[in-house]
Amino acid sequence: MSKRKRWFFIYLPGAILLLFLFLHQENNDIVVTTHKLASHELPQGLEGYRIVHLxxxxSKEFGKEQRPLLRKVKELKPDLILMTGDLVDSSHFDREASMMLMDGLLDIAPLYFSVGNHEYAVREYPEMEKEMIAKGVHVLRNALEYVPAGEGQIALIGVDDPIFNRVEDGDVAKINSHLDQALQEDDGEGHYRILLSHRPELFDVYAERGFELSLAGHAHGGQIRIPFVGGMYSPGQGSWPKLAEGIHLQGGSAMIVNRGLGNSIFPQRLFNRPEIVLIELSNGAPETGTR
Structure with a gap:
C-alpha cells in the first residue's frame, strides 16, 4: 500500500476516530471536584458533613436511566444534595431525562432545588415542579428551610433566577427582592447559611448579604476552556468570565460555581468535563479574603 493510500485509509480515519472519542469523553466523562470548608458558625458534631452540588x-442523558451519574453521586455518600437550576433545557427539552435524575437522587439523600433561567423558558416546567414536590424534592422558590445537621441545623435559602422577576429593574434589584422574600422566614438565630442561586455574577450581592456559602451554576465553566487561561465565554459575564467555576472568596463569604453537567447553546465542551461538586464541612476557622 502506498504512503498516500495509508494516509487516506488508515491514518486519517484513525485521527477522526480519536478526535470523536476525545470530544465524546469531554462531554460525558464526569469529574468530581472536592472543596473542604470550615466555619465556627456550623453546628457541633458536623465533622465530615458531605454535600453534593449539581x-x-x-435535560442531558448520562447513559441508561442516568445510571453513570447517579452511581458517582451515590459513591460520594452525601448527607445532602443541592441543585442550582437548569434541570431542563428550552431548546432540547426532555422531561424523562430530567425526572429520571431527580427520582434517582431522591433515593440517595434529601434533595433541594432552586430554579434557573431555563425553568422560566420551558412551558412544561410548572407541571414538572408539582410532580417533583409530590415526590419529595424540596423546591426553594424564594424560600428558606432549616435542615438538621450535627447537633443543630443549617439554613438553606433558594432564590429564583432574576429572569422570573418582572417588577424590579436590573438583576441586582431583582435578586435582592427575591432574597428579601426568602429571608422573611429567618429566625435570626445566626445559623450557617447556604444560598442556592443560579447566577454566579451576582456574588457581590451574596457577599454583602453575609451568606457563609453560596452555590451557583449557569456559567458552564466557560464552555470551552483554554488550559492555564480559563473559560472563553459564559452567559451573563461575556468573554473570559472570572466567575465560571471553582471557589471564590470575598471577606468571610465563599461562593462555589459548578461547571454544570449538560450543554445549552453550544453542544460541545472542551477541557471542561461535566462536574459534580463535593463539599465537606467542618468546624473551624474559615478561609477568608478575596479570590
Missing amino acids: SDLQ
Missing part, C-alpha cells in the same frame, strides 16, 4: 443538567 447544576445545569439541561
Whole structure:
C-alpha cells in the first residue's frame, strides 16, 4: 500500500476516530471536584458533613436511566444534595431525562432545588415542579428551610433566577427582592447559611448579604476552556468570565460555581468535563479574603 493510500485509509480515519472519542469523553466523562470548608458558625458534631452540588443538567442523558451519574453521586455518600437550576433545557427539552435524575437522587439523600433561567423558558416546567414536590424534592422558590445537621441545623435559602422577576429593574434589584422574600422566614438565630442561586455574577450581592456559602451554576465553566487561561465565554459575564467555576472568596463569604453537567447553546465542551461538586464541612476557622 502506498504512503498516500495509508494516509487516506488508515491514518486519517484513525485521527477522526480519536478526535470523536476525545470530544465524546469531554462531554460525558464526569469529574468530581472536592472543596473542604470550615466555619465556627456550623453546628457541633458536623465533622465530615458531605454535600453534593449539581447544576445545569439541561435535560442531558448520562447513559441508561442516568445510571453513570447517579452511581458517582451515590459513591460520594452525601448527607445532602443541592441543585442550582437548569434541570431542563428550552431548546432540547426532555422531561424523562430530567425526572429520571431527580427520582434517582431522591433515593440517595434529601434533595433541594432552586430554579434557573431555563425553568422560566420551558412551558412544561410548572407541571414538572408539582410532580417533583409530590415526590419529595424540596423546591426553594424564594424560600428558606432549616435542615438538621450535627447537633443543630443549617439554613438553606433558594432564590429564583432574576429572569422570573418582572417588577424590579436590573438583576441586582431583582435578586435582592427575591432574597428579601426568602429571608422573611429567618429566625435570626445566626445559623450557617447556604444560598442556592443560579447566577454566579451576582456574588457581590451574596457577599454583602453575609451568606457563609453560596452555590451557583449557569456559567458552564466557560464552555470551552483554554488550559492555564480559563473559560472563553459564559452567559451573563461575556468573554473570559472570572466567575465560571471553582471557589471564590470575598471577606468571610465563599461562593462555589459548578461547571454544570449538560450543554445549552453550544453542544460541545472542551477541557471542561461535566462536574459534580463535593463539599465537606467542618468546624473551624474559615478561609477568608478575596479570590
